[in-house]
Amino acid sequence: MRERDALVGKTAEAVARSSYGKLIAFLAARSRDVAGAEDALSEAFASALARWPKDGIPDNPEAWLLAAARRKSIDAHRRRKRSEGASDHLKIMADELATANDNTVPDKRLLLMFACAHPAVDEAIRAPLILQTVLGFDAATIASAFLIAPASMGQRLVRAKAKIRGAAIPFRLPEPDELRERLDAVLDAIYAAYTEGWSDPAATDMHRRELAGEAIWLGRLVCASLPGEPEALGLLALMLHCEARHDARRDRDGEFVPLAEQNNDLWNSAMIDEAEMHLRRAAEMRAIGRFQLEAAVQSAHAVRRTSGRADWRAILTLYDALWDLTRSPVVAINRAVAIAEIEGAQEGLAVLEAQARDKRLLQYQPYWAARAELLSRIGRIAEATEAYVQAIGLETDPAVRRFLQRKRAALGSDRGVC
Amino acid sequence: MKYMLLIYADPVGFAALKPAEAQAAMAAYEAFTTALENEKVLIHSERLRPTSEATTIHVENGKNKVLNGPYVETKEQLGGYFVIEAPDLDAALKWAARCPGSHHGTIEVRPVWKM
Numbered sequence: 329m330r331e332r333d334a335l336v337g338k339t340a341e342a343v344a345r346s347s348y349g350k351l352i353a354f355l356a357a358r359s360r361d362v363a364g365a366e367d368a369l370s371e372a373f374a375s376a377l378a379r380w381p382k383d384g385i386p387d388n389p390e391a392w393l394l395a396a397a398r399r400k401s402i403d404a405h406r407r408r409k410r411s412e413g414a415s416d417h418l419k420i421m422a423d424e425l426a427t428a429n430d431n432t433v434p435d436k437r438l439l440l441m442f443a444c445a446h447p448a449v450d451e452a453i454r455a456p457l458i459l460q461t462v463l464g465f466d467a468a469t470i471a472s473a474f475l476i477a478p479a480s481m482g483q484r485l486v487r488a489k490a491k492i493r494g495a496a497i498p499f500r501l502p503e504p505d506e507l508r509e510r511l512d513a514v515l516d517a518i519y520a521a522y523t524e525g526w527s528d529p530a531a532t533d534m535h536r537r538e539l540a541g542e543a544i545w546l547g548r549l550v551c552a553s554l555p556g557e558p559e560a561l562g563l564l565a566l567m568l569h570c571e572a573r574h575d576a577r578r579d580r581d582g583e584f585v586p587l588a589e590q591n592n593d594l595w596n597s598a599m600i601d602e603a604e605m606h607l608r609r610a611a612e613m614r615a616i617g618r619f620q621l622e623a624a625v626q627s628a629h630a631v632r633r634t635s636g637r638a639d640w641r642a643i644l645t646l647y648d649a650l651w652d653l654t655r656s657p658v659v660a661i662n663r664a665v666a667i668a669e670i671e672g673a674q675e676g677l678a679v680l681e682a683q684a685r686d687k688r689l690l691q692y693q694p695y696w697a698a699r700a701e702l703l704s705r706i707g708r709i710a711e712a713t714e715a716y717v718q719a720i721g722l723e724t725d726p727a728v729r730r731f732l733q734r735k736r737a738a739l740g741s742d743r744g745v746c
Numbered sequence: 747m748k749y750m751l752l753i754y755a756d757p758v759g760f761a762a763l764k765p766a767e768a769q770a771a772m773a774a775y776e777a778f779t780t781a782l783e784n785e786k787v788l789i790h791s792e793r794l795r796p797t798s799e800a801t802t803i804h805v806e807n808g809k810n811k812v813l814n815g816p817y818v819e820t821k822e823q824l825g826g827y828f829v830i831e832a833p834d835l836d837a838a839l840k841w842a843a844r845c846p847g848s849h850h851g852t853i854e855v856r857p858v859w860k861m
Contacts, residue, residue, distance in 0.1 A: 448835055495857045496747045498834035 349462035562620030569626035755851025
């Protein structure tokens with residue numbers, strides 16, 4: 329019996345993983361009641377865990393769960409029949425019951441993502457909302473990944489779902505003239521999920537580690553659903569390039585290894601090749617964008633596999649284009665670093681210092697780390713030390729902090745010679 | 747779904763228009779209203795007189811507290827509204843974007859509570 333329970337548990341977990349978002353998207357698509365769909369589905373999972381050990385696992389667990397969730401949902405609406413819109417809701421459900429095919433659940437996850445990333449939804453909650461509704465992450469897990477207090481994350485998710493339902497944000501593909509802009513919001517949300525996961529490459533926190541993988545999965549889903557969108561392919565390529573370096577980003581002791589010092593034998597070639605394939609397909613569509621450019625930068629780093637050196641001229645050209653497009657301070661720093669690689673540390677430093685008029689940079693660890701590195705290359709050790717101190721103070725990742733401290737200590741020993 | 751489009755604009759802007767410009771502005775609103783009617787979307791619409799003519803009242807402990815002026819004194823004021831019927835927020839936003847008020851001011855789109 330215990331074995332059987334374990335099998336049921338495993339099957340339920342597997343269905344939860346593969347079908348959760350599909351079921352939520354389908355249940356909520358017409359009513360736009362995401363919270364109601366979540367409640368109904370969680371009740372359906374509970375009855376699966378109670379019934380399957382006795383009745384056996386159904387042939388089509390997904391269809392079973394959908395039918396159960398719908399019954400729960402109809403019950404819930406009967407209970408509050410008098411409340412607003414309940415009769416509309418029952419009509420929608422009856423229509424769906426009449427038209428649905430029992431064996432396949434139509435995939436509306438992309439539409440759910442577009443609803444979650446709608447401009448009428450608070451931008452900061454879009455990525456968490458997608459993670460919760462499409463992937464089934466609970467609020468506490470998402471809160472820990474995004475470093476937000478669980479109670480406030482929970483509240484914001486509830487509010488966003490109430491907005492979707494109350495304001496009737498549609499589950500549908502945007503009109504062609506709006507598609508690109510709306511898709512950007514979806515891609516931004518996916519990328520936000522990815523970078524939250526990426527920032528913990530040591531995988532000390534399993535939630536975050538999973539986040540990166542799930543974000544890539546969402547990226548694949550968007551590419552499969554909208555195969556003609558070059559930026560979706562660009563984002564997927566970018567995430568795959570970064571993910572390919574996962575094993576090289578930390579050494580055996582878990583210490584941070586910067587890109588320039590990574591052993592490229594540890595890079596995942598299959599992932600890089602796949603990224604390159606997506607990027608080529610995107611380029612053929614001839615509509616350049618931020619994610620394609622960023623993926624191309626990673627691609628120019630990845631040529632180290634064959635040539636032994638990153639293609640810094642290509643990287644600089646790409647950062648020039650990214651700078652024109654985004655005016656992002658992060659891009660400004662990377663551009664200065666690329667100039668240093670091509671023209672020398674002095675020139676790179678001059679560009680970096682010119683950028684520092686943007687006061688945002690002074691709060692940003694990579695600015696100080698880049699400055700410290702360039703200063704140390706031209707022997708301005710005292711200033712380099714100061715810059716490392718700033719960088720160390722701003723860094724939150726302990727492994728990166730230790731790396732910066734080692735760099736700073738190495739400067740000290742140089743000075744000892746004088 | 748019923749939505750209310752609340753038009754917030756700086757009344758000084760309209761007051762400063764030359765007669766011909768003011769007439770063109772009114773014509774734009776009329777054209778928008780006609781479009782709403784033709785599409786059978788319009789439920790109700792009014793233009794509001796300026797906030798200098800507004801009065802607020804709040805009842806506290808059975809006493810009427812009456813004050814001159816709008817609820818909140820801001821540069822942009824509620825100048826009028828449209829109540830429309832739309833299938834979802836995107837459709838409502840599309841109408842709001844066509845309303846002249848979204849050009850010379852800002853429109854707040856609010857779903858109407860279903861009773």
